[in-house]
Structures are given as structure tokens and as C-alpha cells.
Amino acid sequence: MKPVLSVQDLAGGYSEVDILKGISLEVMPGEIVTIAGTNGAGKSTVIKAIMGLLPRSRGTVMLGDTDLATLSVEDRLDCGIGYVPQVANVFASLSVHENLLVVQGVKKPRERADAMYALFPALAGHRRRAAGSLSGGERQQLAFARALMRQPDTLLLDEPTAALSPARVDEILDYVRVLPASGTTVLMVEQRARQSLAISQRGYIIDQGRVAMQGAARDLLNDPKAADLFLGKHSEQT
Ligand SMILES: Nc1ncnc2c1ncn2[C@@H]1O[C@H](COP(=O)(O)OP(=O)(O)OP(=O)(O)O)[C@@H](O)[C@H]1O
Ligand SMILES: [Mg+2]
Known part of the structure; x- marks a missing residue:
């Protein structure tokens, strides 16, 4: 099976200094994939770079067979990628x-x-x-x-549950959970990594602009090293 979204060695950021230092990730058709990591790790920056909202210094972004890297944001949307910003x-x-x-x-x-x-x-x-x-x-x-x-065939969600009460968090994640059944593949950034991984097939943990860990959601949930990375010291999770 070919990925719907394939990001290879993506680097870029807001100024001369790259925030993303070479990120590679893939999303397969019908998957929900979580990007986790502490505040400032670069999660939103990855999503924005995929959407073309930031300068890229190197790397490729493929949506199916289409190379998005040189397309405008509007053209990327026309290719079937959707985006819900964090704010x-x-x-x-x-x-x-x-x-x-x-x-x-x-x-x-x-x-x-x-x-x-x-x-x-x-x-x-x-x-x-x-x-x-x-x-x-x-x-x-x-x-x-x-x-x-x-x-959209592929939806990028940047912290859809930010600032919501626990009951509302579950409600939003329930909406995310059913998207693949109606043909939408999901790449989701979440601070609530445990809950997000629980409805995902795979996950990537980003730290200082790099992929620090990746794997099956189940494995990440059970790995204390992963928990240290995505929980950081600011987490509200237990
Ligand atoms: N508009 C901007 N201009 C310059 N630097 C920025 C800008 N937005 C973010 N940064 C920096 O880029 C780095 C990564 O930020 P990013 O927003 O991707 O983090 P994040 O992982 O999404 O964090 P959070 O969990 O707080 O949303 C941080 O060091 C941040 O200060
Ligand atoms: Mg963010």
C-alpha cells in the first residue's frame, strides 16, 4: 500500500534558523496518526510546513503522487488536504x-x-x-x-481538543475516530497524547524539531521512554 501523505527530510521554520531539522513521516490510507511532543517541540510547525504556510529549506511533501512542495496553500487544499489550525x-x-x-x-x-x-x-x-x-x-x-x-481525503488537525473539558475532549475525539470510515485519513497533533494514541494506529513523537520516536500507537503507549518524551514536565496527564 502506498502512503497518502509522505513527508521526507522536511526542514524549515520561521526565519534563518530551521525549527524543523529533517522530519520524515508517512500516513497510510485510512489511518489515524498522532504527532505528540511537548510544548514548543515543533508539532504545529510540521503541520504548517505540510500545508505550505512556512518557508521550507529542504525535503519533500507528497500527497499520493502529487508533489506539494512548490504548490500554494490554496492548491494544496484543492489536492484534497484539509487543515484545522490550532488557533x-x-x-x-x-x-x-x-x-x-x-x-x-x-x-x-x-x-x-x-x-x-x-x-x-x-x-x-x-x-x-x-x-x-x-x-x-x-x-x-x-x-x-x-x-x-x-x-478532504487527508485531514490535518492541530490540537483539536485544546482547552476543552474532559467530556468535550471525548466528544471531539469520537468525531475524529469515525473519519476513516467515511474516507478521510487523519494526521493529528495532540497534547493529550494518550487519548489521541488510543484512537490512532501509529504515532510520531517530536522533540526539538526531530522525530525522536515512532511506532505503533500501542507500543508508544506502553513505552516509558515515549511517555517521558511526550509528557514532558508540563503534562496534565497521568
Ligand atoms: N511565528 C513564529 N515565529 C518564530 N518562531 C516561532 C513561531 N511560532 C512558533 N515558533 C517557534 O517554533 C518552535 C516550535 O513551535 P511549534 O508551534 O511548532 O510548537 P508546538 O510543538 O506546536 O507547541 P505547542 O504544544 O505549544 O502548540 C518553538 O520554539 C516556537 O517558539
Ligand atoms: Mg502547537
């Missing part, structure tokens, strides 16, 4: 419905929005409300729905 992932002053309809490149936006309301019933009751007035969990569902409007 600023909805337009706070627009209504829920407007947030869905402003997504570019959707063929039948109204039908697609209805499909999103069916998937996220909490949003259906708030169509006219400003996204900025939603609860954290609802806002995260809206961010998710915005990315799913385009029916």
Missing part, C-alpha cells in the same frame, strides 16, 4: 452558517452545510449565532465542520 480556526464575527458558506471550493455549499449540521447537531441549533459566542467545544466542532466542507 483562529473560525471567523468569530460571522455566524455559524456564514462560517460554513465562506469556505472556498465547495461545489454545493448549502447541501454540504446541511450534511455538517447532520454530523454536528450542536451546530444546527446555532446557525445564526456568531461563532465568537459559541462554547469552546462548539467552536471546535465548527472548525472541524469548516474543514470537512471540502470533503
